[in-house]
Amino acid sequence: MKHLQPWGPIKTTAITSLILFSGLMTGCADLAKPNQQQRAAAPFELYIAHVNDTHSAFDPIRSAFTAQADNTTLKVHTEFGGHPRLLSQIKQHRVVAAEQGYNLLFLHGGDAWQGTGYFILNEGRMNADILNRFGLDAMALGNHEFDLNNQLLNEFIGSVHFPVLAANVDTSADQHLREQTNLRPYVLFAFDQQGNKTKVASLNQLPKNQQVVAVFGVVLDDMPNIAPNTGDVRFLDMVTSAQHTVNTLEAAGVQNIVAVTHIGLGLDQRLASEVNGIDIIVGGHSHTLLGDFTELDWGNQGPYAEQITNPNGSTRTCIVQAGEYAQAMGLVRVVFDTKGKLAECSGTNTLLIDQQFYSQATQLASERFSEPTQAQVAQFVRQQINIAMVAEEPNLRQHINKHYKPELEASFGEVIGFVPQNIMHARRPGSNNSDKHGSQLAPLVAYAQYRWFMRPEVQQVTGRVPDFALVGAGGIRTAINQGELREGNISLEMLPFASHLAVVSLTGAQVKALLEDTIRQTLVPNAHDGKFPYGGNLRYSFNEAVGLGEVTQLEVNRGSLYDPQWQPLQPEATYNVVTSSYSAAGNDGWTNLYEAQQHGSDRLDVVLVNGKPQVYEVAKVRQTADGKLHTLYKQQGPECAKKETDCAVDAQSVIRFLQEEHQSLLALPYPVVTLNRL
Template sequence: MNKSILAGVLALALTGCASQQPDQPFTLTLAHVNDTHSHFDPSDARLRLDGTEVYTRLGGHPRLQQYAGELRRQAREADQPLLLLHGGDAWQGSGYFRLNQGAMNADVLSRLQFDAMALGNHEFDLDNERLAAFIAGVDFPVLAANLDAGRDPHLAELDNLRPYVLYAFDGHDKERIERVKDAGRDPVVAVIGLVLEDMPEIAATVGELVFEREVEAAQRTVRALREQGVKHIVAVTHLGLERDQRLAREVNGIDVIVGGHSHSLLGDFSNLGLGEGEPYARLFTNQDGRGRTCVVQAGQHAQAMGRVQVTFTPDGRVSRCEGGNTLLADRVFYRDIRRGEQHRFDDATQQRLAEAVAAAPNIALVEEDPALRAHIDEQYRPALLQAYGQVIGHVPGLLRHRRLPVDGQGSDVAPLVAASQLYWVNTPAVQAVTGRRADFALLGAGGVRTDLAPGEIKEGDVTLDMLPFANALSLVSLTGRQVAGLLLETINASLPEGAHTGKFPYVAGLRYQFDETGRDRGFLRRIEYFNQGQWQRLDPDASYQVVINGYHASGNDGWNTLFEAQQVLTDRIDLAWVNGKLAAFPVARLSRTQGGGVQVHYINQPLDCQADGVRCNTDAQAFVDYVREQRPVLTALPESGVVLNRL
């Protein structure tokens, strides 16, 4: 679509007179998912049912397909309007994505027949050419009202990338229309999309795309739609729960926000041993004090589907907004996460557990859609199984990954990943290339994508699932003051309710204590590094060699201190393989593109991870080598190095 996505479509929308939609009550059902992250197969899960701890599998796209089909059947029989929406981040998260680079996502998501999808931050993880291929390959509109793609050669002309889409309803029957007046007397629902305004700080590949302010772009789009005569407006967003709630308070005229990004499973799931999230379908009063906006989100990894029913008054205001998230469970339960036949509960217990599920309001036993299951198994799964490779170790007990420590419980996995990177960079083979020894490692929690389940660990479990981003490791000099500033910056930004916690810092060879002193802020009480067999205070003025993956080393995802430290000059080295031989790529400095993205200026040959013979996933290889050589029986480290004291 030419220039700003907004400009062309809004200009078309405002030509001619505004349509007069009928004054009549209207009820709309929205089914929704978000942050599915290529979890086409179901995920292992531990639940508590009827007082029993059980292991089963949740979700997966064939199960989403089956459940969505049931919701459509119910809506059709009741002659009620229904939309199926995706809150973004369909990409990344599993080996399927690594092997198929978005093509499988386009194939499978189209089979689910979504009505619209928001652009998530991970949709920008490859390059704009492959993002354009994905958007052109799906049979539903991808929405981002605050994105100006006019200068991008791949995204500028895409008809399927839009600020919003209009649907006219005649009972259950719906028709996608270009103008409100084409609907006649049928009710019209507009679905607008919003992408993160700070995407250039999160994604390294945005090119010349321009991301506008979320609130301003949303209000401008809503105003144009109201002038056209639209009474019912849904925003499908990928901003995170906190920003969705801000949007609801500050923008007048959005009726429902279907969100993503913060992976928030809204609702009380304490009956299943999963804790209590924020309320589902919470209503917020708009800035004008008159309108109300309902906010929903549906967790992560295709494990649940949300369903919200919204009732409007004749003049288009929200009068009721009710619903909930439903976990989609397999019908078989086990006493051990390895789910061997010997771990399966007997038939009587299986029946008792099934009855407990039937009595619960937030979980359902759902079969997989057989056609989609067969399609995945025939077209994609054989290559996935082949790609996982050799066994490198074993996990005796579940190792969980928690992005943000809660009640003293942080990630089991992230400290191991950080330890592996510190170990690997300091091996003789790598030191022969760098000529340096690292003092400690820093790791953003979002770089780790999975737990580690009991059983075998294969290479692909690491390279395709747990650390799928193929990041080159970087070695860079930072002062103690810069390290402390980085920790404060990323910790404080991770504390607010609903915040994106992928930037939270885990460590190896370093330890710190952070004490919260006020709402979402605090100070570092202690910061030490391990030197010559003992812990020593970090010297603010001393220089340290720090190993970080290249994504965060460039200041992405809010690690701004690192960008600022390298704007003029840096001694940073990026590590990758070229034709099977480890090579160092010295960096001169960092800068920002016109669109706000980070540009890495190399001293000699630039590091191009897409070039033939170049392999950049030294972050994942470090973990593979660490497990194989140091920790073949992998358990959690005695200490994570992180103490987070909340008020």
């Protein structure tokens, strides 16, 4: 077999798609097509198109890349992705696969839910409607699929036209999911000689003389600590369940095995190193855009199609993942040997962009590049293997615009003001092209939440003077882009979780330990970085070291925003710390907060009832045997389902701060975090 070169991206026409997709296949042109009798004993070639963490990004996202044009490096602004663009891409993949007789699967690595106002308004029903138009073969169950409740999740799973996969869950005790037949551990596909694909009903009905591919799902086994509403679903050990599933499939005669996972790249690598028999892992959760995108100023998060040796020392697993927010689609070519083991694995992620290019983020008509520059940028894009100009699929665009967009636009509310320049968000400093200070937005959100607890009406009901606030970076879902800002941009998109806020007493030593523990968790290679902490009215430095690393500077501001007066936190002193109720319970690795409250708490949770703040006293935080953390109130807790109760204080605090105190709509005037890496 000849050496295969990476193929070019699927472009906007079927003819170009055929040339580029076929280019991947030229290295196998010397392999004669096996006849029906030989097929089961011959090498088997499979293509997998994949997406993950699409998070209801049905519309494109404005972003930028660098390009060589006019003999210089330009920053080019345009629209990226969106579901109509994804649909165009997979349609072109299918055209080529059908014409050439290639075997093709299309998989989703989980977290279709959450992320935009569309999801908030439609509670997953729009996700089902849109995804049903894609012809997905399977989707992993993501953690954000548990953001509402299991009744709505059951409705979603029951209404989609593809299986949702999770081999390491037990739903038998959950009243809503226990009878759901479309939530499965695995699904089986048989491919004939022409690349035609059929589902296989069971392991007892495997067809002869056809290649069978099993796709099974793996979800986070610590889901109760990550997702707020898992009901009575039990989550089983990932490694043990995966090996058991592989053993079951192999014992029945299935040789070609794919895992579609939502556990993050780091845990995918662990799974590959601890489980025998998985040929390829199609992942999600860590939002990792695998591949070298430095030419576009999008960085390099690791190799696409990394291969890891299994614990038996002889077989390997290939790992892929395709970024976030429907901006890219991956396409990987896998070759299985005659024993069904991985022989080859190669491919690329492709960023999908519009064909119009602008000099500024606002993308006004006046900011469009001149026609010669447009042509040069377009030519640059055509020369890259990991970015492509792809038109939106018109029928899906029209469907969204007609049935969903009017309600979304009507729900975005009043204009807060005009943002003079982008306020960037990065979960961990150094990611998303950020510097050692990381997100500009997270400190602004934290400061706004601190200031909300300084409001007279809040002070009156809490009796507490806050010292500072802490936020987890993963709770912030979008950046703030230059241009008009509306309330819904914050409440429906940036902070969509509708979390109430809390104030809890911690010593300086506890705060330092919390910061160090959460930061260390995110510094592990390919770790989930949504737990990374940012402060408001607080600043700190962390120096990474061989081993643990430590906080070397930790200060609270005793002045104002524009005239700060920094004082070191005293280890034995007590501070009133503002954070979300989710983080305050110790979720998502903020375990120190649980430990500080497991025997008793002075924490106060605050919501709005008929527009006025109301306090709920916390007795303690309890952890159950399945790992869930439960806030126990001294009396009844907030009743967020009631019409008069608004629990989305996280977003309301930011809206009011920008309307009433920070009308410049700029990032904070000083850095809050300094992360010094090795």
